[in-house]
Amino acid sequence: MKILIIEDHKDLATNITDYLKKEDYICEVASDAKEALEKIELFEYDCILLDLMLPDGNGLDILKHIKNYAPESSVIIVSAKNSLDTKLTGLDDGADDYITKPFSLPELHSRIKAVLRRKTPETNRILSFNEIKIDLESKECRINDLLLNLTKKELNLLIYFINNQNRMLSKQAIASHLWGDYTYSIDNVDFVYQHLKNLRKKMTDAGGKDYLQTVYGLGYKWIDK
Structure with a gap:
């Protein structure tokens, strides 16, 4: 938040x-x-x-x-x-x-x-996207009922993408959302890529699909492939 x-x-x-x-x-x-x-x-x-x-x-x-x-x-x-x-x-x-x-x-x-x-009423406590389910209160994420061991940043990143599916998100926008507005004064926000890489691996290792699409030179999209 x-x-x-x-x-x-x-x-x-x-x-x-x-x-x-x-x-x-x-x-x-x-x-x-x-x-x-x-x-x-x-x-x-x-x-x-x-x-x-x-x-x-x-x-x-x-x-x-x-x-x-x-x-x-x-x-x-x-x-x-x-x-x-x-x-x-x-x-x-x-x-x-x-x-x-x-x-x-x-x-x-x-x-x-x-x-x-x-x-965010009780009925909207669970954020779902296909095989992914996130309990927004307990901060637990499951793929096909398998609990993922995500860091806080990875979980917030996943929630951010699901809530903005089909929208192109720049690395700068992602950095600002997760680390704060001060990142707009940073020339290089490539550290975002490492967090995306870790999130992708944990999801696919758990049997989930990779919904992240790289928009070269611009950023990333979360799409239902």
Whole structure:
């Protein structure tokens, strides 16, 4: 899961990032409204943590922008404002939850899990593609009922491809999704190939088909061959 933390308080942003990374989230930080808007338009996020008081803008204006550019992203307002009117305004404008500072990091994590569960109901917990079945809650992947020993990156890579089947995904897009937006400043993302190679081998060794198609010079596609 990929999280955008829009927070101008450096220490708080760092603490949230460190905690969520230990829980296997990919975290990006925007310290002001301008940076936040750029990231929202360029990248995809599963959940956005939004501070309302930023040095160059109002978080509620950013919330409206999120609803236009990234309606699939869950939004949790993280604010020192504790008034009922502010909470109701944020929720009415489309936020999924509202947590008031100060808060504990475990509580924030619970709020994140709750809003993500609402976007992925119990009936959609199993992601299936032919002989492949992934339990999105337990993070287990099976091919023809055989449990695969996948790393976290390999499992996230497999989920990413299945959810984007028939779409051409560049190595840069894959790197950004799995390692973070900072990879856009890296000239060489060939390390993606090694993860793809390992995933392919584990799947075919388990009796699964190879659905990955290389689009030379561009990237990869997941297709039902």
